[in-house]
Amino acid sequence: MLRRIRSRLTYSNVVASMALFIALGGVSYAAVKLPKNSVGPTQIKKNAVTGSKVKNSSLTGSDVKDGSLSAKDIGGGLPAGAQGPAGAQGPAGAQGPAGAQGPAGARGDTGLKGDPGLSGYVQVDAFSAFDSTSPKSADAFCPAGMKAIGGGAVMNGDNANLALKTSIPRSNGTGWIASAYETPATTFNWNIDVRVICANVAP
Secondary structure, three states: OHHHHHHHOOHHHHHHHHHHHHHHHHHHHHHHOOOOOOOOOOOOOOOOOOHHHOOOOOOOHHHOOOOOOOOOOOOOOOOOOOOOOOOOOOOOOOOOOOOOOOOOOOOOOOOOOOOOOEEEEEEEEEEOOOEOOOOEEEEEEOOOOOEEEEEEEEEEEOOOOEEEEEEEEOOOOOEEEEEEEEOOOOOOOEEEEEEEEEEEEOO
């Protein structure tokens, strides 16, 4: 039988057979080509679609499930960007509670002793004779145990030419003494009123 087939093989028969095979193969390819929009989730195997098979920039945020991407997926592995400008200052917070009282400070040096205190003010007046004699003097004394802290004198009379000669405290501080005179001398009557301010002086 093989001899019979070989005896009948010619160049034209071989070429015709090859052409028929190619033609049949093309028809077979066309027969398995899928129509548009005919593949859905049922036809795609699990994990069959990988990142390399997805067109770049074809997916949007609505195509990705919330929380499914890691920080690296969304650029966490990239270097940090430049720091933005500082925001506006917020309102002041509520005042916190008062802190605990601190320890007492060291005691300072003792100050200098002050001046003696005063008490029991009293004014004492002493008058000279009311006549035309010139000069005149008077001596006002403080009560026992008190000291003079001030004093002065006043002339009384119708003569305008009266002059104060002295007005000083007594040397022991127990009173005030003053004197006055008339210039020129007349027959007008006048006198001198000596006043001393006294007080108890603490030691």
